[in-house]
Ligand SMILES: Nc1ncnc2c1ncn2[C@@H]1O[C@H](COP(=O)(O)OP(=O)(O)OP(=O)(O)O)[C@@H](O)[C@H]1O
């Protein structure tokens with residue numbers, strides 16, 4: 001049985017529909033990541049699950065129990081907010097104890113749970129008597145997580161919990177959250193904007209766009225087999241390169257706008273003359289002496305381990321990830337080709353859906 | 365460098381701009397205050413003219429003045445009741461307005477107008493409504509079996525002036541409370557809801573503590589108001605009666621000075637009142653300075 005189940009869940013503010021029928025099942029103990037562009041309804045989805053937002057239509061169940069009409073406190077969930085939402089007038093200890101006191105837990109047990117959370121989160125016990133404003137951002141983040149942990153809920157909700165932290169702390173907390181999940185095994189829904197968090201944290205990834213779910217699957221699967229053009233462009237940084245093209249008469253090649261000819265991946269029958277969008281990830285392009293794409297270098301970003309080449313021709317811009325440092329200079333001509341055996345992605349121009357299930361290409 | 369202050373090209377312009385305010389303060393506040401303090405140390409002849417220095421006599425005499433001590437007690441009851449009523453009613457209204465956020469604009473406007481009504485007019489309105497012979501409310505009370513006549517019943521008179529006084533302060537408090545309520549981050553309330561707190565507990569454990577700076581500020585403002593600015597209400601409604609039941613200190617000062625013609629005693633009472641307001645102000649500044657800011 002699914003730990004959490006959304007069935008045809010809709011949300012509208014007045015006449016503004018925000019979510020258009022979400023179907024999603026989350027397994028017990030699963031770590032599920034929700035990503036999508038700003039305003040696509042991620043927070044709304046989470047807030048409806050938490051009981052902070054009314055459900056306009058459909059049902060949400062937690063542990064097999066429909067929670068549509070239940071108050072947040074009856075749902076056995078804990079939530080970590082982006083701005084932490086720590087009670088400013090209470091000590092750190094009381095922040096964590098608040099929910100437990102309400103449940104009339106004996107003092108000794110409250111203390112035991114907080115001590116345990118302090119240990120798990122590696123908080124300094126001296127901090128317990130401080131007020132939230134006397135803590136750094138990272139410490140506040142830990143306290144907010146502590147407040148969620150001590151409750152021992154059946155579901156954890158995170159709404160962009162790390163977005164207010166600096167890059168280094170974010171990496172550290174990301175690992176900590178992952179470790180925490182492995183330790184406690186509590187079903188978790190985690191909303192993020194961050195590509196790395198999306199790819200590394202969860203067991204499954206939900207990509208949302210405009211109030212719809214575009215794709216659900218393990219991060220690597222979503223990355224390798226994006227189901228729609230949107231997902232292909234959204235997941236991955238830098239984003240996938242797209243080119244418009246048409247399937248040729250033989251059904252074996254795609255002719256791009258600029259006249260380049262690419263062999264189609266096997267595994268599907270392509271209708272001749274169909275308009276398609278061809279997607280190629282930057283790391284699947286390589287600079288060669290002779291290849292289909294001829295461009296001028298716009299700039300090169302040396303990232304250390306590799307470098308990003310930004311180049312353009314009449315059809316538009318392309319980004320290519322090159323190994324090591326690159327000595328290419330702006331204005332220079334460069335020729336790119338798709339790497340041998342690297343996947344190209346084909347999307348129907350009209351439906352925006354993926355055209356083939358297989359990957360790979362035979363170099364032609 | 366960025367100039368952060370407002371810049372005046374001439375020196376005299378800012379001086380000219382504040383001069384009227386300073387003049388008003390000097391003529392209508394500083395000078396009378398000085399005169400009052402001085403005359404508190406003198407005894408005047410009933411018909412003017414003779415005047416001689418008596419030191420603290422006017423103050424010590426207050427201790428033996430039964431009517432003054434009575435007035436003191438009355439004032440404490442009156443101020444506490446007025447302040448409590450004004451604070452609690454306005455908080456209740458503000459909480460409701462805050463909840464029905466959409467209608468807040470209309471609501472705010474509606475509640476702000478009584479503040480504009482001068483206290484005397486407010487008093488007159490209350491007086492009309494509660495007039496024992498023609499007042500709507502008085503009749504309603506009589507109909508309910510409560511004999512109403514504040515002209516003979518001291519308790520009823522007190523209830524009446526407390527309500528009339530609190531009335532004007534409610535709208536003022538309301539605006540402050542509403543602003544403070546709106547600045548409480550909604551995520552805090554949501555976090556508390558998820559932590560298991562119902563609406564009432566959320567209010568008392570999260571919202572109310574966060575309002576405390578505002579509440580304290582209003583507490584002082586309302587106390588000062590009830591001590592000093594309620595003269596108009598008392599004078600219009602009860603003139604301190606019946607049997608001195610509503611004879612609060614400001615009214616006592618007036619009675620002593622202008623009715624009893626004891627200017628020295630009246631001045632001494634004024635000085636005591638002034639010390640009160642100074643004390644309250646100091647307390648307020650202390651509190652605001654030492655306040656932990658959230
Ligand atoms: N209270 C509200 N009233 C009206 N519209 C709202 C309300 N709250 C959210 N919306 C709208 O619902 C849509 C989804 O909002 P939501 O906060 O879920 O987005 P999000 O995916 O979390 O975005 P972000 O990544 O920026 O946090 C937005 O278009 C937003 O304008």
Ligand SMILES: [Mg+2]
Nearest residue numbers: 042043044159
């Ligand atoms: Mg959001």
